[in-house]
Amino acid sequence: MSSEQALVAAVDIGGTKIAGALVGAEDGRLSRRTRRPTPAAEPGEAVFAAVAEVLAELAGAPEWARVERVGLGSAGPVDGLRGLVSPVNITGWRDFPLVARVRELVPGLPVVLTGDGVAMTAAEHWRGAARGHRNALCMVVSTGVGGGLVLDGALHPGPSGNAGHIGHISVDLDGAPCPCGGRGCLEGLASGTAIAARAAAAGWRPAGDDASATAVAAAAGQGDPIALAAFDRAAQALAAGIAATAALVELEVVVIGGGVAQSGEVLFGPLRRWLGSYATLSFVQGLEVRPALLGGEAGLVGAAAAAIRAAGR
Structure with missing residues (x-):
């Protein structure tokens, strides 16, 4: 410096x-x-x-x-x-x-x-994986799910600073109530907390005391079917939210960071597969999804x- x-x-x-x-x-x-x-x-x-x-x-x-x-x-x-x-x-x-x-x-x-979410977007557009792109969605998938938008080359926080807050769009019309007051929010399906809870509810148990999404990711990497299913469901929810956002604002790239994104292909593999089912319009089919570069x-x-x-x- x-x-x-x-x-x-x-x-x-x-x-x-x-x-x-x-x-x-x-x-x-x-x-x-x-x-x-x-x-x-x-x-x-x-x-x-x-x-x-x-x-x-x-x-x-x-x-x-x-x-x-x-x-x-x-x-x-x-x-x-x-x-x-x-x-x-x-x-x-x-x-x-x-x-x-x-x-x-x-x-x-x-x-x-x-x-x-907007802060992470500003960072990745300045120094990270969205650098050089004029239209991007950047997401934090961790304890919660947040996001922000770059539109026409500029950060787009919106009047109140919440534009791109993708974690609280509904991706499940009959889903569970969310603490935000909504129902079926993306955060309730794709956050690290949600992944760990879904795996536990399906019968997954950690080898030790760590029942976090990180431990679920490790189990998924070893082929545990319950852990894989928990990540698959999270990836499906993310794909639905991303495809809807891309249809609204015509994105070039989606950057995903946060603790859940550190699971690598355990998340990104099924996410790209599910995007093939949701991002089907001609102007969103080429959407690129990549991991964030700046980490913590x-x-x-x-x-x-x-x-x-x-x-x-």
């Missing part, structure tokens, strides 16, 4: 962890990383206290003098117009005034809020990228 370039203090807030880093405004490289577990089941002030700890650690670095703005990426939905967050998987935050509270901690610095850095790089774009740089 150049010793002279301006920096963005980026914070990535998810259902399991709150991460922070200083990000180069020119090259997007990360330094001074830190993280805290998200106390997602605790009151909202406890969650904000973890955010404050992350920012305090970053502010203690000598490089803080070169920080020009703060970028916040949060699980959604978010209200970018009012600076509020209501993450489905953080129950203590409902219309929580995150931007106003963070401004109190960093007086004089602009604070930009972005949904985590995407949320932080994307929060910074969105803040930089908001400044018109």
